[in-house]
Amino acid sequence: MHLRHLRIAVQLACLGAFLLLFLLTEYRGEDVLAYPVSLLFRIDPLAALADALAPGAFGWALLWPALLLVLLTLVLGRFFCGWVCPLGTTLDGLGRMLGRGTMAAVPSWRRIKYYLLLFLFVAGLFGLQLIGLFDPLAIFLRTLTLSLYPAWNLVTNQVFEWLYHRQVPVLSPLADAVYPFFDSYLLAFHPPAFTLAVFTLLVFFAILALERIERRFWCKNLCPLGALLGLCARHALLRRDPDSPCADCSACLRECRGGAATNGGHRGGECLMCMDCEGFCPQGRVRWRFGNLRAGQGVDLSRRGVLSSLAAGVVLAPVAAGTPAVWQRHSYLLRPPGAVAEEEFQARCIRCGECMKVCIGGALHPALLDAGPLGLWTPVLVPRIGYCEFNCTLCGQVCPTGAIRRLSLAEKHKTVIGIAYFDQNRCIPFARGEECLVCEEHCPTGEKAIVFDVRAVRVGDEERLIKLPRVVRNRCIGCGICETRCPVAGVSPVRVTNEGESRRPQDPWA
Amino acid sequence: MTCLDRRAFVRQSLQGALAASAFGTLPVLDLLALPARAASAPVAVAVRKGGDIAQLVADTLGALGGMGRFVRRGETVVVKPNIGWDRTPEQAANTDPLVVRAVVEHCLEAGARSVQVFDRSANDARRCYVNSGIEAAVNGLKSERVRVEHMDRRAYRDIAIEKGEELTTWPFYLPAIEADRFINLPIAKHHGLSTLTLGLKNIMGVIGGNRGVLHRRLPESLADINTVVHSDLTLIDAVRILVANGPQGGRLEDVRQTDTLIASADIVAADAEACALFGHKPTDIEMITEAARRGLGTLDPARIERV
Numbered sequence: 001m002h003l004r005h006l007r008i009a010v011q012l013a014c015l016g017a018f019l020l021l022f023l024l025t026e027y028r029g030e031d032v033l034a035y036p037v038s039l040l041f042r043i044d045p046l047a048a049l050a051d052a053l054a055p056g057a058f059g060w061a062l063l064w065p066a067l068l069l070v071l072l073t074l075v076l077g078r079f080f081c082g083w084v085c086p087l088g089t090t091l092d093g094l095g096r097m098l099g100r101g102t103m104a105a106v107p108s109w110r111r112i113k114y115y116l117l118l119f120l121f122v123a124g125l126f127g128l129q130l131i132g133l134f135d136p137l138a139i140f141l142r143t144l145t146l147s148l149y150p151a152w153n154l155v156t157n158q159v160f161e162w163l164y165h166r167q168v169p170v171l172s173p174l175a176d177a178v179y180p181f182f183d184s185y186l187l188a189f190h191p192p193a194f195t196l197a198v199f200t201l202l203v204f205f206a207i208l209a210l211e212r213i214e215r216r217f218w219c220k221n222l223c224p225l226g227a228l229l230g231l232c233a234r235h236a237l238l239r240r241d242p243d244s245p246c247a248d249c250s251a252c253l254r255e256c257r258g259g260a261a262t263n264g265g266h267r268g269g270e271c272l273m274c275m276d277c278e279g280f281c282p283q284g285r286v287r288w289r290f291g292n293l294r295a296g297q298g299v300d301l302s303r304r305g306v307l308s309s310l311a312a313g314v315v316l317a318p319v320a321a322g323t324p325a326v327w328q329r330h331s332y333l334l335r336p337p338g339a340v341a342e343e344e345f346q347a348r349c350i351r352c353g354e355c356m357k358v359c360i361g362g363a364l365h366p367a368l369l370d371a372g373p374l375g376l377w378t379p380v381l382v383p384r385i386g387y388c389e390f391n392c393t394l395c396g397q398v399c400p401t402g403a404i405r406r407l408s409l410a411e412k413h414k415t416v417i418g419i420a421y422f423d424q425n426r427c428i429p430f431a432r433g434e435e436c437l438v439c440e441e442h443c444p445t446g447e448k449a450i451v452f453d454v455r456a457v458r459v460g461d462e463e464r465l466i467k468l469p470r471v472v473r474n475r476c477i478g479c480g481i482c483e484t485r486c487p488v489a490g491v492s493p494v495r496v497t498n499e500g501e502s503r504r505p506q507d508p509w510a
Numbered sequence: 511m512t513c514l515d516r517r518a519f520v521r522q523s524l525q526g527a528l529a530a531s532a533f534g535t536l537p538v539l540d541l542l543a544l545p546a547r548a549a550s551a552p553v554a555v556a557v558r559k560g561g562d563i564a565q566l567v568a569d570t571l572g573a574l575g576g577m578g579r580f581v582r583r584g585e586t587v588v589v590k591p592n593i594g595w596d597r598t599p600e601q602a603a604n605t606d607p608l609v610v611r612a613v614v615e616h617c618l619e620a621g622a623r624s625v626q627v628f629d630r631s632a633n634d635a636r637r638c639y640v641n642s643g644i645e646a647a648v649n650g651l652k653s654e655r656v657r658v659e660h661m662d663r664r665a666y667r668d669i670a671i672e673k674g675e676e677l678t679t680w681p682f683y684l685p686a687i688e689a690d691r692f693i694n695l696p697i698a699k700h701h702g703l704s705t706l707t708l709g710l711k712n713i714m715g716v717i718g719g720n721r722g723v724l725h726r727r728l729p730e731s732l733a734d735i736n737t738v739v740h741s742d743l744t745l746i747d748a749v750r751i752l753v754a755n756g757p758q759g760g761r762l763e764d765v766r767q768t769d770t771l772i773a774s775a776d777i778v779a780a781d782a783e784a785c786a787l788f789g790h791k792p793t794d795i796e797m798i799t800e801a802a803r804r805g806l807g808t809l810d811p812a813r814i815e816r817v
Contacts, residue, residue, distance in 0.1 A: 029640050157663065164664040189636060189660075360634045389634050391596050391641070428726060437703040438722040442632060444596075446760035452702060467703065485632075487722030 003275040003288070007082060011089040018086045022144055025357045025398060026189065031409070033397050038354045040086070040137050041400035043069045046225050047350050050131045051401045053124035054347035056340070059402045070232055077236035078229045078258075081219055082272035087136040087207075088219055095211035103213050110220050110259060110270065111301055113227040115309040120224055122313030124347070128320045132351030133376060134224050139204065142377060145353040146194040146366060147201035153191045156182060193385075194356065196366045196377070215257045219272060230269035231299070240266050240277065241287045252277050252286075269299060326372050327504070331497040333370055334381035334478065337388060337415040338396040338405040341503050348403035351377035355395035355404055362386030363480060364395065379404075381417060383480025383496050388417060390444035390479060413445075418478030418498040420450070420471050426493035429466045433459035439482035439494050440469055449475035450482060450494075469494070552815040553808055555774040555783050563749060567612035570745065570771040573817045576620075577613075580743045580775070583621030585690035589614055591747075592697050592712055593629035593644050595758045596637040602750035603759045604638065605697045607647035609747045609771070613695060614648055614656055626685060627658045629715040632758075635660050666718035673737045673804070676730035681718035686739060694741035694777065698748040698784045700756030700764075704728055704797050706788060707757050708781040709744040710736055710806075711797065729800035736777065736806050744780040746772040748787055778807025779814050 018040055025037040041047045048066035052058050069080060081088050120131050132138050160182070163175040194200075210217035219226050243266045245253055252261035260271035278286045326333050326342060336355055339345050356364040356379055363386035364379040371378050379395075381388060390413070396406040407415060420439075424430035429437070443450040452467040478496045486492040556573035560566040571577050581587055591605035599607055610627065617625045627648050631638040639645040639658065648658045666681040686692060696712035703725055704711060710732050714721055717735055724731035748770040752759040759765070768787055774780040778801045782792035792798045792809060802809040 027634070027636055029636060161664045189634075191663075360637070389596065389637065391637065392634070434726045435703060435728065436722075436725045438725050440702045441725075441757060444633075444758055444760065446755065448702075448755050448758075485722055487720055487725065 002279045004279045007273075007275055010083045011092065014084045015086050015089045019144075022141070022149075022357070023185065025354060027358075027360045027392070027394060031391070031393065033358075033394065037358070038352070038398045038400040039065070040141060041350065041352050041354065042066060044135065044137050044225070044350075044400070045070050045228055046131050046135045046137075047352075047401055049121070049228070050124065050129050050350050051348060053121075053129065054401075055344050056348075056402075062400055062402060070229075073229050073232040073236070075236060076238045077233040077268055077271055077273050078226065079238075079273040080229055081223075081226055081258075082274040085136060085219075085225075087140040088216070088272070090140065091208065091211055091216055091218060094208055095215060098208060098211050100215045101212040101217075107259065111299075111305060112221050113223055113230075114299055114301055115305050116222065117224040117227040117231075118306065119309040119313045122310050123317045124313075126314060126317030126321075127343075127347065128313075128317035128374065129347040129349075130374060131224070132349060132378075134222075135350055135352075136218070136223050136225050138350050138352045138377075139207065141357075142351065142353040142366070143200055143204040145192075145357040147197045147204070149188070149357075150192045150194060150197060153188050156187060157191060190360070190362055192357075192362060194365055195382070195385075196368060199368070200366070200377075216272065220257075220259055220270070233271070234269045234299075236268050237290050237292075238273075238288060239268065239291045240271070241289055241291070242285060246283070246285065249282060251280055251282055255280050320372075320374050323372060326375070327498055330370060331499065332495070333367075334383070334418050334480070334496060334498050335501070335503070336364055336379055336381060336395045336404050337412055337417055337477075338393075338407045339503055340403060340405060341505070345403050345503075346371070346375055346378065348401045349378045350401055350403075352400065353377070353379075354398040354400065355379050358394045358398045359386065359388075360392055360394065361389045361481075361484075363388050363484075381480060383483035384492055385484070387481035387484040388479040390481075413477070414502075416477050416500055416502045417480070418496045419473065419476045419500050420478065420480075420482050420494050420496045422469060422471065423493040423495065426488060426491075427469070428488060428493070429457070429468050431493075433457045433464055433466055435467060436487070437467055437469060438485050438487055440467075442481045442485045444479060444481060445475050445477065447475055448472075449477070473500075551813075553774065553776040553779050553813050554815050554817045555772065555776070555779050556817050557770065557772050557783060559768075559770050561769055563606065563608040564612045566749075566769070566771055567609060567616065567745075570773045571613075571616055574743075574773055574775070577616035578620045580693070581617050581620040581622050581691050584623050585621075586688075587617045587622045587625045587691045587693060588686050588689040589617065589625055589627045589693045589695055590686065590712065590715060591627065591629060591644060591695040592707075592715065593635075593638045593642050594632045594715065596633040596641050597759060598641055599643045600750070600762060600765065601759050602697065602699060602752045602765045603757065604642035604644065605695050605747045606749045607643035609745075609749060610644050610695060611647040611651065613693065613745060614651060617693070618651070618653055618655060622655065622691075625653075625656045626689065627656070628661055628683075628685075630661050630683070630717070631715075669738055671734050671738055674734040675804075676727050677724075677734040680735060680738075682735075682738060683716045683718065686716035691742045692740060694744040696744070696746055697751070698746050698772075698787060699752035699759070700754055700788070702756070704732075705790065705795050706781075706785065708746055708784050708798075709741060709777045710781055710801050713739050713741070729797040732797050733801045733804045733806060736801060737804070741777045743773065743775055744777045746780055746784045748772060748784060751787055753788065776807040776814075778802050778809060781807075782809055782814075 021037045024035045043065040045066045048063045163172045207218045258270050258272040260267045363381045365382045366377040367380045396404045440450045452469050456463050457466045480496045482494045483492040556570050558570040591610045595603040597603035645658045665684045669682045670679050701707040748768050754764040772783050785792045
């Protein structure tokens with residue numbers, strides 16, 4: 001067996017394991033998740049970098065596996081890219097179907113990923129964290145969560161529903177027999193739907209389409225995680241022998257998907273450790289073995305490129321910070337319970353989508369511009385679509401970077417996300433003199449935060465006694481179930497604003 | 511593409527319209543509402559008190575002649591407790607799990623072929639099923655004839671409400687309609703809008719759609735949906751009752767231990783009897799008077815027989 005086959009087997013196993021963890025990112029009858037479902041991000045050195053650059057202490061407890069990966073990379077090279085990374089595996093697999101391009105890409109393009117990493121690092125250092133936008137693991141999980149899994153649920157449910165109602169001979173009994181298994185293990189309890197589904201998928205398609213230019217274009221030229229691991233892998237102990245192409249053959253120069261084989265020697269930082277060269281070497285000369293520490297090949301960055309990336313980070317960070325605070329212009333920006341203060345939140349959140357996947361009320365959605373121009377894909381709570389379940393603490397349990405703190409149930413019950421208010425022009429009892437009180441019924445706080453006053457309301461010529469709802473300020477935690485369940489069509493007359501949220505310590509209410 | 515001539519266009523349009531209108535009528539099931547019962551027969555209502563829940567359920571059902579009066583051998587039964595909220599049994603927002611379990615046991619003893627237990631919860635259904643204790647209590651019976659199940663999203667169907675005054679059609683959950691017997695198992699508790707929630711209100715757990723809009727004319731709407739879903743037996747759990755901050759509760763200060771069960775084949779009579787626990791008169795509660803007016807049961811003291 002070639003190493004290549006072993007590598008493919010490991011890739012598929014890792015992809016399967018990540019998909020399994022993805023499916024397990026759901027409430028299954030226990031308040032505390034039994035599995036480390038966000039493992040993918042806890043081994044992510046970019047997540048660790050974002051965490052390290054954010055204000056506040058480094059989350060050792062969460063992110064130590066990422067440092068382990070870095071140590072392993074120092075020894076084994078960029079094995080993560082070739083053997084583990086689910087985006088890499090997806091590109092390998094789908095690239096074949098899509099048709100891989102053989103355009104001779106410009107060799108200097110592979111420098112882009114280092115410039116990008118440098119830019120992200122410097123911007124992070126100055127308080128602007130954009131790592132999540134480019135982290136391949138975040139891109140992968142985000143696409144799965146926001147686009148592919150909802151689509152899978154929709155289509156599968158429609159097929160089952162159609163067969164259930166039509167009772168097609170043979171097919172329908174078969175579908176009814178397998179439905180419980182799908183329902184329990186492969187389908188979401190509540191069919192998910194997210195606001196940025198299409199946009200997220202387009203980004204993923206764009207990365208896929210790059211395969212038409214060159215095999216593993218993203219990994220080779222753009223991926224900042226690849227760049228980070230590449231920097232660690234330059235002196236890796238596991239090395240290819242021979243180091244340089246043989247005089248009589250140039251197969252590796254042609255075939256190497258990472259562009260690691262060069263006339264000047266084997267570039268450890270570029271090598272994806274796919275180990276295909278062992279197989280395609282016509283003479284069977286290539287061996288992989290642990291050797292002594294050798295001088296790695298330098299990363300031949302241009303001075304101009306480095307200075308430009310540095311400058312871009314240095315300039316963009318303060319410019320972004322110089323925009324007015326988000327809550328001054330956006331009352332409806334709600335963050336999950338346990339989210340740290342906005343500035344730190346944006347610096348910690350790597351936009352991985354774990355919280356949105358696990359949210360059982362379907363309340364968390366990715367922001368487009370709601371959280372400022374650079375808050376793309378950060379989670380916002382949209383109460384009209386879903387609400388924050390009173391006794392649920394799952395989002396804090398899965399957040400890999402501490403952007404959402406893990407809350408105890410008692411803390412959660414006291415954590416204020418915002419406060420509800422009534423638009424009396426549209427709220428049914430006020431505006432039309434009819435009874436409603438759905439919001440009061442669902443309000444989950446022990447002593448209800450929505451109460452009502454019975455008042456005489458003139459409706460036309462008659463005077464009716466109507467129960468008019470009212471929010472009690474210091475009981476409302478902003479869970480948003482009133483807004484979700486409000487039966488009025490369109491924008492809810494009861495809405496939650498972020499006024500008084502717990503994470504804003506300067507607020508007089510907190 | 512071929513060009514359509516005028517005749518073909520007209521013909522195809524008409525055919526299409528015909529097909530569409532025929533198709534449009536398909537998903538609407540037209541169930542005849544239950545026939546009104548003889549207006550003169552006496553209605554039995556059983557009220558029992560006791561600390562041992564299994565015994566209490568046995569006594570209450572025994573007073574009505576036992577579960578065998580309601581469930582016959584080989585029938586399919588739906589037991590519909592209130593599993594609406596993510597609350598524990600002590601918080602008295604859902605039907606007591608031991609009451610549910612005992613009633614299901616009686617159904618099995620009466621020879622039911624299958625017993626299904628479900629509710630369309632207001633909070634996340636998984637959390638409600640677990641924290642209400644009902645899932646575990648019923649599964650503890652370890653009978654293959656019993657299933658505590660989440661509502662199957664495929665199984666809602668629009669049904670025309672023949673006797674509807676407020677609603678003409680609404681999506682209902684088919685297993686609740688199609689079962690041979692429907693046993694209504696509400697908990698008695700406070701409700702901000704309707705003052706109390708009892709048997710009539712508990713039927714909201716077997717309908718789909720945007721249930722919130724029913725609140726605008728709740729008494730009328732409840733009466734309408736109760737004409738479609740007929741409860742063969744209504745057993746009201748008042749072991750613990752919630753006297754404020756209902757229907758969801760959450761504070762133990764609002765819970766009263768009353769150790770009472772109320773049962774009747776007549777949903778209106780059962781609901782009316784439960785009002786006394788809260789110090790209300792049934793005639794003050796509009797959903798009950800509306801249901802009585804519509805012939806869903808009786809409020810007439812002359813016809814109600816305490817057993």
